[in-house]
Amino acid sequence: MNEPALLAPVTPRTAVRPHLVADQVSAWFGDHQVLEDITLTVHNSTVTALIGPSGCGKSTFLRILNRMHEMVPGASLAGRVLLDGEDIYERRVRPTDVRRTVGMVFQKANPFPAMSIADNVVAGLLITGRKTADKDALIERSLRRAGLWKEVENRLRTPAGTLSGGQQQRLCIARALAVDPEVLLMDEPCSALDPTSTRRVEETISEISHEVSVVIVTHNMQQAARVSQRCAFFLAEDGEPGRIVEQGQTYGVFNSPTDPRTADYVAGRFG
Amino acid sequence: MTAPTARRRRTDRWNADTVSQLVAAGVGAVSLTWVLSARVLPIGRVAEAALFGMVTFVVLYGVCVASSDSWFAARDRVAAALFTIAGLLLFAALVAVVSFTAVRGYQAVLHINFWTETTATTGPADPLTKGGVLAALVGTLEQVGIAALVSVPLGLATAVYLNEVGGRLARTVRTVIDAMSAVPGIVAGLFVFAVAVLTLGYSRSGLAAAIALAIEMLPVVTRTGEVVLRLVPEPLREAAYALGSTQWQTVRKVVLPTARTGLVTAVLLGVARVIGETAPVLLTSGFTAELNADPAHGPQVSLPLFIFTEVRFPLDHAISRAFGAALVLLTVVIVLFTAARLLGRKKLS
Numbered sequence: 111m112n113e114p115a116l117l118a119p120v121t122p123r124t125a126v127r128p129h130l131v132a133d134q135v136s137a138w139f140g141d142h143q144v145l146e147d148i149t150l151t152v153h154n155s156t157v158t159a160l161i162g163p164s165g166c167g168k169s170t171f172l173r174i175l176n177r178m179h180e181m182v183p184g185a186s187l188a189g190r191v192l193l194d195g196e197d198i199y200e201r202r203v204r205p206t207d208v209r210r211t212v213g214m215v216f217q218k219a220n221p222f223p224a225m226s227i228a229d230n231v232v233a234g235l236l237i238t239g240r241k242t243a244d245k246d247a248l249i250e251r252s253l254r255r256a257g258l259w260k261e262v263e264n265r266l267r268t269p270a271g272t273l274s275g276g277q278q279q280r281l282c283i284a285r286a287l288a289v290d291p292e293v294l295l296m297d298e299p300c301s302a303l304d305p306t307s308t309r310r311v312e313e314t315i316s317e318i319s320h321e322v323s324v325v326i327v328t329h330n331m332q333q334a335a336r337v338s339q340r341c342a343f344f345l346a347e348d349g350e351p352g353r354i355v356e357q358g359q360t361y362g363v364f365n366s367p368t369d370p371r372t373a374d375y376v377a378g379r380f381g
Numbered sequence: 382m383t384a385p386t387a388r389r390r391r392t393d394r395w396n397a398d399t400v401s402q403l404v405a406a407g408v409g410a411v412s413l414t415w416v417l418s419a420r421v422l423p424i425g426r427v428a429e430a431a432l433f434g435m436v437t438f439v440v441l442y443g444v445c446v447a448s449s450d451s452w453f454a455a456r457d458r459v460a461a462a463l464f465t466i467a468g469l470l471l472f473a474a475l476v477a478v479v480s481f482t483a484v485r486g487y488q489a490v491l492h493i494n495f496w497t498e499t500t501a502t503t504g505p506a507d508p509l510t511k512g513g514v515l516a517a518l519v520g521t522l523e524q525v526g527i528a529a530l531v532s533v534p535l536g537l538a539t540a541v542y543l544n545e546v547g548g549r550l551a552r553t554v555r556t557v558i559d560a561m562s563a564v565p566g567i568v569a570g571l572f573v574f575a576v577a578v579l580t581l582g583y584s585r586s587g588l589a590a591a592i593a594l595a596i597e598m599l600p601v602v603t604r605t606g607e608v609v610l611r612l613v614p615e616p617l618r619e620a621a622y623a624l625g626s627t628q629w630q631t632v633r634k635v636v637l638p639t640a641r642t643g644l645v646t647a648v649l650l651g652v653a654r655v656i657g658e659t660a661p662v663l664l665t666s667g668f669t670a671e672l673n674a675d676p677a678h679g680p681q682v683s684l685p686l687f688i689f690t691e692v693r694f695p696l697d698h699a700i701s702r703a704f705g706a707a708l709v710l711l712t713v714v715i716v717l718f719t720a721a722r723l724l725g726r727k728k729l730s
């Protein structure tokens with residue numbers, strides 16, 4: 111097996127260090143516990159894939175990493191999430207600052223329909239009222255990073271709703287990149303996309319992963335193998351909260367899993 | 382292959398069968414109604430005959446479809462026919478109201494003085510070449526304008542509170558707003574009259590009327606606005622939060638712009654509710670035939686009040702003036718709604 115993602119990176123990376131660390135995280139919706147004792151390290155400039163069957167808490171975990179979990183009424187959690195060593199659930203940390211640093215791309219593309227394509231890209235700045243020296247340059251750079259520039263450069267002023275589904279998803283990626291996050295969380299970003307758009311998004315992920323730490327949830331094992339360097343397998347057994355069964359180098363998890371359940375899952379034997 | 386081009390197949394319902402069934406039922410209903418109303422039943426008036434004809438038509442149509450198709454199809458078509466008739470009746474009623482007003486009122490509005498003069502020096506019996514609705518038009522615009530100025534920001538803010546903030550208190554507020562929307566106009570008028578005029582000692586004025594109108598307008602704007610805001614998809618709010626925005630920024634820059642056209646509708650429904658209101662105005666604005674552009678002092682006439690006053694004279698010219706004023710009111714509504722729709726159009730930066 112020759113996985114390109116596992117070859118030495120093209121550009122030299124800064125030394126790999128823990129960037130975002132989940133430490134013994136548990137989560138509840140009301141009285142229903144959905145995650146237990148999740149400890150996971152996201153290294154900088156690395157793509158980390160979260161895999162596992164439906165309903166095992168991957169999205170919940172992802173939303174804990176940028177404090178979106180608490181937006182759900184009745185949701186609660188335990189444990190710590192350290193961003194560069196600092197707990198983001200510390201009292202004095204503002205959730206808005208966390209979300210600006212840890213960006214998010216959702217499963218379903220959700221561009222703002224009342225804004226043009228260009229405005230969608232810089233929506234993070236427009237909404238939070240921050241200024242930038244050169245907006246047009248930022249728009250172009252973000253769209254290029256998301257692999258969308260060529261397709262939209264002549265229609266930047268048209269409403270975002272006129273784009274195709276795949277283009278909208280890449281627009282959302284551009285929007286998330288424009289606020290310059292350090293970590294990007296992606297929840298099944300390709301599940302509604304065709305193979306070509308999926309390719310483009312995967313290329314995008316590979317490119318941005320030199321500067322941004324990416325955490326991606328995916329149900330597509332090939333995709334996980336293609337884009338990620340590290341991987342964590344989540345599983346919620348009957349009536350139990352979700353736990354991490356196995357984590358480590360993607361190559362290792364896929365080719366020599368230590369847990370039989372992981373072996374079954376990555377081989378497509380259940381889930 | 383003999384056919385050079387493919388023949389397109391018709392998949393719509395308007396095939397020969399449907400048309401013949403409709404025609405058969407129509408002819409049958411008209412004849413039956415005619416025979417019965419002329420010979421047998423005591424239905425002399427057009428309205429009764431039309432009602433009878435419609436019922437007969439629906440029944441015959443169902444029988445026609447059932448005999449050539451199935452009962453199942455008949456049920457479906459009868460339901461479709463009933464809904465179509467309901468829609469047409471409603472439309473006919475609207476056309477009737479507007480055209481009746483237009484026919485009775487057009488003579489008055491054709492005179493230029495109708496738009497530029499007041500009835501201050503005109504008696505009810507004077508010809509249409511004297512007097513006009515200027516004072517009433519100014520009064521209506523000012524009173525509704527002030528009412529909107531008060532209740533639109535307040536109503537939209539409340540709608541945002543109910544939908545975006547929520548909580549236990551929100552349920553109480555919603556109940557109060559619902560109760561407010563059930564308050565009849567005359568009660569709102571009485572309330573303002575009792576508080577402002579009797580208790581606080583202010584004189585009747587356009588401002589007092591505007592407050593009564595605002596009380597009526599507020600629940601409409603709030604509840605409609607709330608429904609419209611609820612239609613904004615949750616993923617858009619999540620996207621905004623994920624970019625690091627606060628709740629206020631999300632509401633301001635994402636929720637409100639997305640709901641813009643709907644919010645314009647909410648405001649329009651509020652204006653529509655009060656612009657023709659007579660009862661609250663009757664108690665609070667006082668009456669004067671003179672032009673009073675100052676809503677804060679002295680009595681002020683408005684279009685509904687003008688109509689109410691003129692139409693009570695048993696004189697042709699006065700009644701013509703009343704219908705003319707009604708026509709002006711309709712025009713004002715149309716102009717306002719068109720302007721608001723144009724403003725509410727989505728425009729991108």
Ligand SMILES: Nc1ncnc2c1ncn2[C@@H]1O[C@H](COP(=O)(O)OP(=O)(O)OP(=O)(O)O)[C@@H](O)[C@H]1O
Pocket residue numbers: 139144162163164165166167168169170171182
């Ligand atoms: N808003 C919520 N309220 C209550 N329970 C919830 C809520 N969201 C998720 N859950 C529950 O939490 C558990 C984990 O859900 P989550 O969405 O994290 O799963 P997932 O691993 O992302 O699944 P999928 O792969 O289908 O997206 C599920 O049992 C789900 O029913």
Ligand SMILES: [Mg+2]
Pocket residue numbers: 168169170297
């Ligand atoms: Mg999920």
